[in-house]
Amino acid sequence: MKIRMLFVLVMVLALLAACGGTATTTGGQSSAKPLRIAVVMPSATTDLAFSQSMWSALKAVQAELGGESALELQYSENMFKVPDAAAALRDYASKGFDIVIGHGSQYGSSIQEIAPDFPKTTFAWGTDVNTFGLPNVYAYTAAAQEGGYVNGVLAARLTKSKLIGVTGPVEVGDAKTYIDGFVQGVASVDPGMRVGKTWTGSFSDVALMTEAAKTHIAAGADALTGSSQSVVGSIGAAKEKGDVLWFGTQSDQASLAPNIVVASQVYDWSSILKQMIENRKNVQHGGDTFVLQLKNGGLKIAFNRTYPLPDDVKKAAEAAIEGIKNGSIVVEP
């Protein structure tokens, strides 16, 4: 027993010593201090999809504002476990970051828990539309169904086997809306065309995504699309088969497979970020919902220049884009 007591005593002493350790300062804001933004993401900043879209936007805004001295950025990537992400969000807030972004629809409940504890911090999360009625929470989303529609039009016109495959992660957020739009786009060209959908149940499980893609291809699909950071698996499977076309979203995915990527819908979050920064000057920390659209320039369709797209198909796609912009085509999420 004595040894145990000694052990506990040593630990208690260590505890006391640690109490006197370094404390982080959360000082007030002076005009010379840079603005500080932290972002928590479910995958790598180089995932050529969801996370990369936000990180590129942040870097672009940073460059525009004048570099690191004007805007300090910090990120936590690969936070696909929600409790870990929650700890990171809370940590950033307690360290006095001005804007804390939870970039992932799985982070909503964490933001809901943490935001009330830090009323002076701006929180933002997406893709979703719920600000929980909290004054310091922004929600942002992308009208992914718009680009989905355009991709659907392209896929329906280019498929030879008349079977299209969709590899989805979890049926939520922009993953769901993108695919809804895609299906409508396909139907607008050929209402009878078959679109097979699979949901892996995970945003991050790339291996499952690969299996799903391979199954679609084995069933005869020659055009594939999908959403989330795990699509690299689907793209890999399509690339391996050689003649399966890919339609991307969230970021420009042409570099992953230059010969088979036809087009990608690209998210541009920078206008939203700038709005949030602007609002802080008027002491507004939240309450709004932002939506990226083709109309407001938040969404863009990037055609892969390496892929030989027939003129008539391209014209059909551009007509679809115009139609959505001017409201003549309505895509329901």
Next chain:
Amino acid sequence: MSEIITSAVLIGILTSAIRLATPYLYAAIGEAISEISGVVNLGVDGIMLLSAYGAFFVALNTGNLWLGLLTGALVGVAMGLLMAFISVTLKAEQGISGIGLYMFGLGLSSLLFKTTIGTVKTVVGFQPVRIPLLSDLPFLGEVLFDQSLPVYSAFLLVPLAWFILEKTTWGLRLKAVGQTPAAADSLGVSVDRVRYLAVCVGSMLAGLAGASLSLALVNLFQENLTAGQGFIAVALVYFGGWRPLGILLGALLFSTVNAFQLWMQVLGVAIPSDVAVMLPYLLTIVVLAFTVSRVRGPAALNKPFERGEH
């Protein structure tokens, strides 16, 4: 439903099933060899992960898939030596050290992946190789004889393992060491040496399981790629009664249900995906429950052997 299950779909499901069974076969047969000698190795999943990473990394950077496969096997042997040292020489509690090995393999593979590769990338993996003549057989031809080389060797392992275990003196020694180590010892068999070899062979096969996963099945590496497949393999050993044929049946059952639910989703059959994903595990438990009283494993399993004590 019956219009959907065309023969084309059936072929598709079975082809996927054969492919998906591959890592289970390697890992479970390897674990069976280890357990027959008396050592239970719960670290299989961790070994698979580290080997999958090693194989993938080498293949990614050298472009040579065979070199990658070799790396996977070698990583397996290295981990096996570690496990053998701790379980056989140090006579530590096997279950816990297996878990420690699992945590080590899981952590190290993630660490190395994040620092040396960073984001998920794909390679062009082992491609299917058609066996002439046999692959022209109706139905069976496409399902069995148009797979990649690691898949073929996984299935060839089954009769090979059976032969070694039942028809060679080494197999006899292995079983003796696992059933009655004291008797084997008195007959001059070095219990420790046999167990070391068994554990290392088992781990090497686990290494091949991991490599087949990252180089022949999904052709990529990500954190926790195996998602517990190693533990399922350990269960399959029990399921199959420590016999290669039983393990083959178990692995096929598991992977067929898996392939089935994937195809059902693709074809739009309305099974909620969560139920579908659960099916293989549920089936495992059901079968486990039925084989419970029937099967007896190696008597000396999970008992470190010491001279002069029994």
Next chain:
Amino acid sequence: MSRLVDALLPVFATLAALLIGAVMLLFLQVNPIQAYAALWNGAFGSVNAFAETLVKATPLLLVALGICISFRGDVINIGGEGQMIVGAILATWVGLTFTESPGWLVITLAMLGGFLGGAIWGGIPGLLKAYFNVNEILSTVMMNAIALQLMNLLVRGPLIDPAGVAAKTYLPQSERLPQQVWLGRLVPQTLLHSGVIIAVLLAVMVYVFLWRTTIGYRIRAVGLNPDASRYAGIPVPFYQALSLTLAGGFAGLAGVIEVIGVQHRLLEGITSGYGFSGIVAALFGGLHPLGLIPASWLFGSLLVGADMMQRAVQVPSALIDTLLGLVVLLVVGSQMWSRRLATRRVIALARKNAEAQP
């Protein structure tokens, strides 16, 4: 002297593992001193960090207490993850169903329910081992897989958040529990909740149970030497099953704590691997309930520090997971040696007693 070494063995193992970690860091071209400073800072560097450590230590302690009981009964419980999940599921169900009852009642019900759920989840493998000779390592691992799939099914189906359904986001999580079920917060702006006090009290209770009650004594006897215990008339299978059942109960409690104290709802990933790291903490604490208190606190600090290390110097937290695995191997490899010596002593004593009797 040997008992001092026994107690400090885990500390030496951790230091050895950290040293190996430093070598690994050098290979990865990271300054180990910088990395470990971030680790320290992350665990002890601020009030928030300190609170986070205790928050992580709580479920670790609870799981470890269960492991302690089962391991003392010579039963290996790998099923911590599954038992935690079942406990969490039951706590969520209780919290969402009894919304009209006073807070203290619901919290108590949730804890009892969670304990019961975990106990059943541990009891099934326990029974299978005791009366059908099914290897508990196998059965507990299978139960883990089933529990995980069960939770997935529930949070995407019957238990899914109605707010998520209405907003069409369908996130795989349960509805948020009403505030009366939440465990009280001890320090504002942090996650530190009263669960930590409950856990420490339980640790003391487990100590009393194992060393001061007949049942506890019998569990330990069965663990030290099942043959001698059988000879002495103790029904070994029963006590083995009991120890696994109790272990499951405590892991279930850890699940309850995470739901009502930290997350306030059921969601995927709620176990955060505590089912496995609890095993490490148990080993580290020398399988003694009171030793588990500083041990789980230390492990909590390692886990929290690891996250911080990842944020501050971009060293993946996977490094710590790797080191934890090494610690297990080192501790188990060295500790078992002394345990076997102790067992030999007990056997020799039992033989002497047997020979002395007519």
